[in-house]
Amino acid sequence: MTTFGYFLSSEEHDSKELVRQTKLAEEAGFEVLWISDHFHPWLDEQGESSFVWSVIGAVSQATSLPVTTAVTCPIIRVHPAIIAQAAATAQTLLDGGFRLGVGAGEALNEHILGDQWPPAEQRQRMLEEAVDGYIHTAPAADMVEAFHKAGGEGRPCAAGLKVCWANDEAEARKTVHRLWPNQGIPGEAAQLLPLPRHFEQLAQLVTEEAATRSTPCGPSPEAHLSAIRAHVDAGFDEVYIAQIGTEQEGFFEFYSTRILPRLRERRSRELS
Template sequence: MTTFGYFLSSEEHDPKELVRQARLAEEAGFEALWISDHFHPWLDEQGQGSFVWSVIGALSEATSLPVTTAVTCPLIRIHPAIIAQAAATAQILLDGRFRLGVGTGEALNEHILGDAWPPAEERQRMLEEAVEVIRRLWTGELVTHRGDFYDVDTARLYSLPEQPPPIYISGFGPKAIELAGRLGDGYVSVSPESDAVEAFHKAGGEGKPAAGGLKVCWSQDEARARETVHRLWPTQGIPGEAAQLLPLPRHFAQLAELVTEEAATESVPCGPSTEAHVAAVRQFVDAGYDEVYVSQIGPEQDGFFSFYSKEVLPRLREERQA
């Protein structure tokens, strides 16, 4: 049975607003939370970039919903041993409701300490080793690790939950999806593609959850919603590998000048149409996702939660029951 969750945008909203939105999401009937993990926003216009682990601590007191990072990169900016400690603490604070979503990241966030940005295949090998380090530390044993990418010297985690959090792995291409199926406890994507879910299952993910996320922009005025998407998330219309390679928000802004409003909003339901919002979520359900997370673009958060509470979530639950 599909879980319907809300996707908190650390790039758009300050930490206190993220906590407020989490409360509103639970009150509106959402059943789980995603939260993005960024150092920089994609664009200066988005304007935020809080430390996700601090926000997760606040969420543990503000809501009873499960929380998943969507997604953390445990490769360069933060060593996987520290991610292991952070995730173990989050799992304790959330009483077992935390899931660690991981991926191979973007230069936008990972270049900040001056490290070289590796090619995709090397980052996938780094992710595999990082997951190994994290899981070893979650055993509570004394860990020494000498790997291709990471060294750990006689480290032991003392604050450990009764059960370690599941690790969901993000994947877009065939190799990344294969890695997710082979190593992950779940799969993360933002594309409603049944082929990706099937590939995850065939790679070892059968019986494991697949989680998908999408962006929407509710407003009573469809034209205003479309303008908001084009202003805040034109990056939706930038194709190819640029999202993984560009180091600064201004570089994304330069490319975004080429993105038309039509291109930016092509996959984003905009405005007050219940059917448009339901249909967008339904694409992920029909593709086989077990969890679907919706992110509202822009400042009209209160109206969005009221709309979804009264119009969209009841429809989705009716279809789920059917």
């Protein structure tokens, strides 16, 4: 059974706005929350990067929904012992509803103390002992299958999906291209570039089509549903949706009336 959640974007919204969106998400019928853990935004245009543990404390007082970090890197920027204390504190504030999502990190966030940035293979070995589930940002059925075969059967698989609801599809596409062109940067650059200005330099080469290729844009329910169902069909147990831009009220109204009811209806049919 797939659970549907809202993705709080720490790179794009300030801490008070994230708390406000938390309340709107619960009212709209989302069942769980993700929150990103960044030291920098990807681009200066996104504009924010609050300290995730302070925000989680505030969020815990605004919602009854479970919260997962997506994702925290517990190997370089913050010592694992401090992460453990922060996660335990969040768990008590959320009455057992906190889950620590972890990853091998990006230079953008983890180079800030001046430590050497290890290659991916070394970071993955450093992280291996901490893995208790799988997080991805694409409907990759082969990766879910590989995780299950490698011993992850019965452990949660979660996916994140960015969307941009707006009354006008063309305007939504422009918003995505302005705020998240880094989505269209290929290869390993996202793990290696250390500063937002480096992402901005590469983002100048990203077309609107490339930036929006994986992002449903505009008011069509079918576009949003199709993207979400692709993740469900790939085998993910949890799918988290982030709304790009400032049209938050319209997004939550749209999802509460046009999207979440249809997703829950499909889930009920599959369970019956």
